[in-house]
Amino acid sequence: MSNSTPPGWYPVPGADGTAGHERWWDGSAWTSDVRPVQAGGGGLADAPTQVSWQTPQPTAPATPPPSYGYGAPQQGASSYGYPAQGQPSYGYPPAGGYPPPSTPPGRMKPGVAVAIVVGVLAVVGVVAAIALNSGGDTPRADPTPTVTVSTGPSSTPSPSPTKKTSPPPTPTPTPSLPPVPVVKDTAADTQHSITVPVFQGWDAQTDTTHSTVFLGTGRYTCPGGGSCIRGQFSVEKDTISGSSARAAAEAAMPTYAGAIFTGITGHTDAGSSSTTVAGVSGYAVRWHITTSDGTKGYVLMVAVPAKGGGYVAFEGGVDDAAGAPDPTVLDQILKGIKQDTSASGSGT
CATH class of the missing domain: 3.40.1000.10 (Mog1/PsbP, alpha/beta/alpha sandwich)
Incomplete structure (x- = not known):
């Protein structure tokens, strides 16, 4: 099930993968308001329904987000269930339900500004792709398929196939003989x-x-x-x-x-x-x-x-x-x- 994301400031990752700025989501679309990440988080941005997005590095082609469900299992990660600790999450925020803590605002370097612009454009592109795929402007988590977790062989033995046996032939009634007189x-x-x-x-x-x-x-x-x-x-x-x-x-x-x-x-x-x-x-x-x-x-x-x-x-x-x-x-x-x-x- 997809939930509607509430209005709030949401982090825009920078060139080094950390959130340097936040962009305002008015509940139905992204606005042009951008600000440095506030210390201690951003109120509604910490809502459990927050959808986190990961932008590609400026020096490499953008990695498309996973299409559905969970990401492919990484080396050492479990094959089923939720992503392992330290792996990117899809559809739900990392463990704890909040985005990673932001660094204190400071003087912006030119390289950081370029990374922010690239990150904003990437976010806008992802939002547009979601809007085209879903027919609306509301960002939502990827649909999560039902995953059956195998717990090993069943403890209940499979029933053996029933052996078809022919019914016993109906005995032909023996005609009753008349009594033998004494x-x-x-x-x-x-x-x-x-x-x-x-x-x-x-x-x-x-x-x-x-x-x-x-x-x-x-x-x-x-x-x-x-x-x-x-x-x-x-x-x-x-x-x-x-x-x-x-x-x-x-x-x-x-x-x-x-x-x-x-x-x-x-x-x-x-x-x-x-x-x-x-x-x-x-x-x-x-x-x-x-x-x-x-x-x-x-x-x-x-x-x-x-x-x-x-x-x-x-x-x-x-x-x-x-x-x-x-x-x-x-x-x-x-x-x-x-x-x-x-x-x-x-x-x-």
């Missing part, structure tokens, strides 16, 4: 020389009106009255016919599905495929059905070749509702059926 018993089918697993929570009957083995679970009262169950599986006494196991299973499926679920309005295939029961290859038809009252369920019909001709039917169904067993239990029963060589039946 086998509590087996039911013997003497007609087909096989045994059928009976899981925990299931009841078994053998040699009923239509089935050699019948399994049921989840008995409850039907909405319209009577007894209903959530799941069932049976091995039929009578064989079914067809040109192949697949044809026999597909032909028998509608009749059986309609017998255990009333009012079927539609069905979708739930994974029909070839299968094996007790080591004998057959075919399984699987349906997911819907009924007129909104009930849904799964129905299984499997046809396996019988020894006397035709196909043995393994069939079952479970509700698609809360409290019903998982539909895979029907295939788990099929998988658990074993050949029973001790039975006296004809086998499958």
